[in-house]
Amino acid sequence: MPAQTMEELVSLCKRRGFIFQGSEIYGGLQGTYDYGPLGVELKKNLKEAWWKANVYERDDMEGLDASVLMHRLVLRHSGHESTFSDPMVDSRETNKRYRLDHLLKEQTLLVRQNIATMMRLDNAEDITAIVSAMMEHPDKAQVVLVGAQVIEAETGKPGAWTAPRPFNMMFRTTVGPVADLESYAYLRPETAQGIFVNFKNVLDNTSRRLPFGIAQIGKAFRNEITPRNFIFRVREFEQMEIEFFVRPGEDEAWHEKWLEARLAWWDSVGIPRHQIEILDVPKADLAHYSKRTYDLMYNYPSLGFEEIEGIANRTDYDLGSHTRSQGDMNLSATVLPNEDSTQKLTVLEQTSNTHIVPYVIEPSAGVDRAVLAVLSEAYTVETLENGNERIVLKLRPHLSPIKVAVIPLARNKPELVETARKIKQDLQKLAWGRILLEDSGNVGKAYRRHDEVGTPFCVTVDYGTLGGEAENADLKDTVTVRNRDSMLQDRVAITDLAEYLRSRLFG
Ligand code: ATP
Numbered sequence: 001m002p003a004q005t006m007e008e009l010v011s012l013c014k015r016r017g018f019i020f021q022g023s024e025i026y027g028g029l030q031g032t033y034d035y036g037p038l039g040v041e042l043k044k045n046l047k048e049a050w051w052k053a054n055v056y057e058r059d060d061m062e063g064l065d066a067s068v069l070m071h072r073l074v075l076r077h078s079g080h081e082s083t084f085s086d087p088m089v090d091s092r093e094t095n096k097r098y099r100l101d102h103l104l105k106e107q108t109l110l111v112r113q114n115i116a117t118m119m120r121l122d123n124a125e126d127i128t129a130i131v132s133a134m135m136e137h138p139d140k141a142q143v144v145l146v147g148a149q150v151i152e153a154e155t156g157k158p159g160a161w162t163a164p165r166p167f168n169m170m171f172r173t174t175v176g177p178v179a180d181l182e183s184y185a186y187l188r189p190e191t192a193q194g195i196f197v198n199f200k201n202v203l204d205n206t207s208r209r210l211p212f213g214i215a216q217i218g219k220a221f222r223n224e225i226t227p228r229n230f231i232f233r234v235r236e237f238e239q240m241e242i243e244f245f246v247r248p249g250e251d252e253a254w255h256e257k258w259l260e261a262r263l264a265w266w267d268s269v270g271i272p273r274h275q276i277e278i279l280d281v282p283k284a285d286l287a288h289y290s291k292r293t294y295d296l297m298y299n300y301p302s303l304g305f306e307e308i309e310g311i312a313n314r315t316d317y318d319l320g321s322h323t324r325s326q327g328d329m330n331l332s333a334t335v336l337p338n339e340d341s342t343q344k345l346t347v348l349e350q351t352s353n354t355h356i357v358p359y360v361i362e363p364s365a366g367v368d369r370a371v372l373a374v375l376s377e378a379y380t381v382e383t384l385e386n387g388n389e390r391i392v393l394k395l396r397p398h399l400s401p402i403k404v405a406v407i408p409l410a411r412n413k414p415e416l417v418e419t420a421r422k423i424k425q426d427l428q429k430l431a432w433g434r435i436l437l438e439d440s441g442n443v444g445k446a447y448r449r450h451d452e453v454g455t456p457f458c459v460t461v462d463y464g465t466l467g468g469e470a471e472n473a474d475l476k477d478t479v480t481v482r483n484r485d486s487m488l489q490d491r492v493a494i495t496d497l498a499e500y501l502r503s504r505l506f507g
Contacts, residue, residue, distance in 0.1 A: 066194025
């Protein structure tokens with residue numbers, strides 16, 4: 001059974017060194033988290049699994065790593081300058097800012113019913129409709145928020161609300177030594193734009209034909225109004241994105257294919273199909289570039305079903321909007337005129353000898369939300385025969401931060417420690433990931449710790465291994481291997497150890 005509450009996961013992450021609050025010793029910077037010794041391994045393994053499945057194991061993909069800082073014109077022509085905003089409302093009493101849709105969601109049904117009635121809407125559950133009506137009539141919305149006695153969480157009392165307004169979520173920064181009106185750039189709000197502006201570079205260097213994709217993993221930054229729920233909604237996060245370029249007309253079929261491929265991948269990292277709901281995003285909620293989007297909603301502990309990945313049909317919007325002088329391009333999307341770009345982002349179709357602007361299917365997953373989901377699925381509390389509880393992280397072995405812990409029975413016996421070190425070094429050479437020499441000197445505690453961090457196998461070196469005593473002679477050069485999930489132990493010859501572990505870790 002997965003984790004029951006977010007608190008369980010937050011506590012495990014802190015206790016065992018997976019994830020810490022960013023800038024913690026100065027009181028923390030809201031919306032930022034740092035990955036500790038185990039978190040960095042888990043996150044790296046997850047990203048590698050994604051890259052392997054989506055780049056190496058396919059024949060129609062290329063990889064890319066574009067810069068985080070982007071020219072302001074990229075984000076102007078992408079539409080983010082004008083539309084990448086969330087509805088925000090301020091409290092005059094506490095000076096805190098709230099995302100309007102989140103604020104409304106937290107109210108009682110009765111309060112929402114009053115709001116809906118005052119806004120002349122029939123459905124108090126349709127928060128999207130309420131928000132868009134309020135954004136269209138912000139002055140009236142202010143009167144309604146106050147009149148309906150919308151509660152501010154900070155005080156627990158009806159708030160002194162301002163009129164709502166859009167808040168652009170992009171981080172702007174100055175570039176170079178001169179701070180003038182033109183010398184600014186953006187931290188990218190999605191990795192996708194780096195792929196679109198490199199489309200021609202990749203095409204020219206690889207001679208790809210449609211359909212093909214470009215994959216990228218990297219940081220994205222959004223000045224979320226209310227970052228919350230641990231690493232679920234943060235201001236700095238990572239995305240694993242694919243932009244898959246197809247012929248117009250083939251986009252809908254490819255959209256379905258990617259939906260299936262992505263569900264299969266989530267299953268391969270331990271997130272079963274029944275824990276994901278597919279939301280066919282209502283038209284009113286679609287992003288400015290999207291014709292249709294499937295949101296994959298994972299059942300997070302304490303939160304319920306929330307987005308882990310969006311799979312959007314972005315049409316010819318992106319390549320079209322970054323193309324110079326699109327007048328003659330016959331685009332289906334509505335884009336800003338562009339005389340700033342130097343390129344036409346088109347593909348020559350050999351059969352018809354015409355230039356076309358491809359459509360784009362975009363599976364876009366958040367690394368941090370994926371880490372949270374994988375941890376949640378793996379988190380297990382078991383009651384042992386003696387009545388004690390053990391917490392065990394049943395991670396898929398390829399994701400485990402530590403693949404094998406090698407434990408000398410006593411830390412003050414150099415022969416035990418040296419034998420353990422030699423076994424560790426030999427296993428490390430196999431490049432499976434981290435193998436840890438665990439010489440804390442207490443095997444029982446080490447097992448508990450490695451259960452909690454998801455280490456699939458513990459290898460213990462004891463006096464039998466050294467073969468010092470006559471009655472243990474047959475144990476010479478063997479070790480005990482303990483299985484995390486079954487807790488069963490096998491005695492294995494050191495010469496057979498690598499194959500024993502390999503077949504069970506990756507077999
Ligand atoms: P939400 O509606 O939850 O704000 P979104 O629809 O804006 O998400 P997308 O723009 O589709 O998100 O981004 C793709 C993916 O990036 C999301 O599915 C999510 O996994 C991740 N992501 C987006 N915003 C954040 C964030 N603030 N913190 C962590 N991950 C995020």
